[in-house]
Amino acid sequence: MQRQAGVLYVVATPIGNLGDLSERARRVLAEVDAIAAEDTRETRRLLAHCGISSELIAYHDHNESELTPRLLEALESGQRLALVSDAGTPLISDPGYILVAAARERGLDVVPIPGASAAICALSASGLPSDRFLFLGFPPRTQSRRRARIESVAREPGTLIFYESAKRALETLRDLQAVLGDGRRLVIARELTKRFETFLLGPASVLIARLESDEEQRLGEMVILVEGCPASEADETREDAVRVLRILGESMPLSQAAALAARLTGAKKNALYRLGLELGLGAESD
Template identity: 45%
Template sequence: MSTDYGKLYVVATPIGNLADFSLRGIETLKQVDLIAAEDTRHVKMLLQHYGITNRLIALHQHNEDRAAPALLQKLRDGQSIAIVSDAGTPLLSDPGLPLVKLAKEAHVDVVPIPGACALITALSVSGLSVIPFSFEGFVPRTSSARKTFFNEKLLSSTTWVFYESSHRILACLQDMAEVLPTDRIIVVARELTKLHETIVKASLAEVLERVANDDNMRKGEFVVIVEGAVLDKSEQLITPEHKRLLGVMLKQCSTKTAVAMAADITGIRKKLLYQVALTLNGERFADD
């Protein structure tokens, strides 16, 4: 890296409570030449609270691909830039990746300034197993796509986590209840670190009922954590031969028919075979 290059700082900001901003984060934003923010209006409130007056520019999902090269040039010219999102750690379902990728390729120093993250905050108080876990970002917006996603996760034995918005949380949980067993334990965390913070751990059926009947449970930003499936021994014994058999059937008939026939032949539950069929179909389409 050229010693004349500036540095790119990825700065985590509070997810609600302004007191959660780190001293290092505050000092970094005071010292950089430029702050690239997801929503400049939102970030201005944070900067005003801490007396930070540095120049702001917008860097969001709609402009970051075309804005990143110009920002990279500023870094090459020796300017330092901080990336911040509306709340939490940038790049976790937030903008910033195109600029970080360009900076890494150009051998510009990319410096993490850690802090709040809604994902980790929710996991830490969930009471569910978190080693391992998978983060899915935001689930699809449409009902059919969500149900497909939930079918793909149906038999995952790992805890999985996703973000959801206030205007989709109810429909999302309703779709989940059509696919997952309603006794599956989930955690819904809303408005983390804020005045109306709420963290509910219960069965999917119980959480869905509460969200449906309580207007307040449909307000704010949401983290949803889903307990992994507990599989019995027979469900875990899918051999390469079983996969080969299912793959042959998928080439000749519909997924539903192939799964039904494979279940009759092998004695393996249809739900598990359907999960394998989705994976095989995805691999087949990728090769086409």
């Protein structure tokens, strides 16, 4: 008789205070055959706090492609595995996507065990709008790529959420100021749920000055939240984009006109192309 396939539990763990681990997560971690952990040292500390002795398997960015087939075999043989990240919810800027996607493709059961997420935790207490938001993970490390990433979401109306290490926070804040100006509200959420949890609010210039003058604010990891693009600014940008698209559409194919207008105005190329079709611009040349 064929053995029933196992289950992959995607378990959220505390982002700071170990007491935040849910009872359900505690029970699952104690009962599974093994735990695939991003950082076995951090997870071992959590398990010791809870009196759990489940087997740990190191599963991180550098070995997930190599290790995933082995974990899939274990699941198909009937084992129950838990996937945890260093802290928070797995896959949210942490390893695990390859394993979860492969398990789904094979028809294996994947069960989420909800809990902490630094992005949602920060948003909930930031005072910035939470009805629409865009999570962007860690910004690129080089200034040119980081500024390009910020420029690509400059017209997003929802709150922007970045993760950042404290040692690169000043660079990112300066790039946010350079690209977006100093008129938006920003929030830095640092050391969430820990003893020295801190929320700093203000425009980029104020937060830059605070971090420059206070070394303690440059420790740990942060969530940086940025107020979305004001509606008036977005409307003005759209008007400029339409004007540029009309001019370009008179002398070149629509696909080229939309691509160039997007580069000039920061609007989305696909949206401009669809708009050009509606306006009858360059359609015969494409």
